Amino acid sequence: MTRWQRMIRRFDPVGRRLVTAVVYAFLAFLTIPIVYTFVASFASSADGVLPSGFATLENWRVVMGYADYGVQTTVGRSLLFSAGIATGGTVVNLLVGVPIAYALTRYEFFARDWLNALAILPLVPGIVLGIAFLRAYPENASTSFGLVVGYALLKSPYMVLTVQSSFQSMDLRRIEESARSLGASWPRTFLTVILPNAKNGIVAGSIITWTLAAAEFNFTYMVYSQGPRPFSLFLFENINNAPFLQSAAAISIYFLIVVSAIVVLQFLGNRGFTTTTTNP
Incomplete structure (x- = not known):
């Protein structure tokens, strides 16, 4: 063992502790604002450095539409509508994005590099895609279908x-040849062998596309004109026009929705999934 190697080995525990400390510091840097916002949503006063007057649900009542203890359903419709179009965009990405990712990985074909570039081309600001949609599809861009397609296209690169x-990370050719040698057709191989083995990437892509679509503001602000108010506009109105504590409650609602969606998708991924086909 050389002197340099002995020196590295001597400082190895220090290096591990340093890396661990940096990771925890970074996590704290990201987590503290979220925790502070969530806690502040239950306060009654924000006059000082820290909120005070715990704990009250008045901020949540105002944001959720409980005025004079009378329920207003507009916020509930907004949440359901946004969850629906975000889910629709994610489903479109699953049906289109997964086969594209498979083809780009598995096969060599003409213009493959161009298709790979086109697949990530929508990775642009939402305002740019919103303007393009309004110019290309002026009658359909602001509909629910237009929002679903727009969200799917805008978030497709992540999927x-x-x-x-x-x-x-998989040897697709070997896996396919093994399954085909056992008598499985190509559709059955893809649905029952390839996709289950890629579940981690599919679940991660679903989480990313759903959470980003649920709060997509720029595209929604450009094309939205009628119907239920998307959740991103709900957040904008409450953050822009409301006091800090009510804004904290609105942001906390988004945190809860995102965490719930992530937990559900991770639960489905951890349980595993299988797909079936009727083809022999």
Whole structure:
């Protein structure tokens, strides 16, 4: 063992502790604002450095639409509507993005690099895609269908890149040949062998696309004109026009929705999933 190697080995425990400390410091840096906002949503006063007057649900009542203890359903419709179009966009990404990621990983074909570039081309600010949608589809851009398609297109690079990395970690050719040698058709091989083995990437892509679509503001602000108010506009109105404590409650609602969606998707991923086909 050389002197340099002995020196590295001597400082190795210090290096591990340093890396661990940096990771915990970074996590604290990211977590403290979220915890502070959530706690502040239950306060009655924000005059000092720290909120005070715990604990009250008045901020949540105002944000959720409980005026004079009379329930207003507009916020509930907004949440359900946004969850629905975000889910629709995620489903479109699963149906389109996963096969694209598979083809880009598995096959060599003409213009493959161009298709790979086109797959991540929508990775642009939402305002740019919103303007393009309004110019290309002026009658359909502001409909629920237009929002679903827009969300799917805007977030598709995250699905394609995430699932593609999962496919790249697999020996797709060997897996396919093994399944086909046992008598499985190509559709059955893809649905019952390839996809379950790529579940981590698919779940991660679903989490990313759903959470980003649920709070997509720029695209929604550009194309929205009628119907239920999307959740991103609900957040904007409450953050822009409301006092800090009510804004904290509105942001906390988004945190809860995102955490719930992540827990559900991770639960489904941890349980595993299988797909079936009727083809022999």
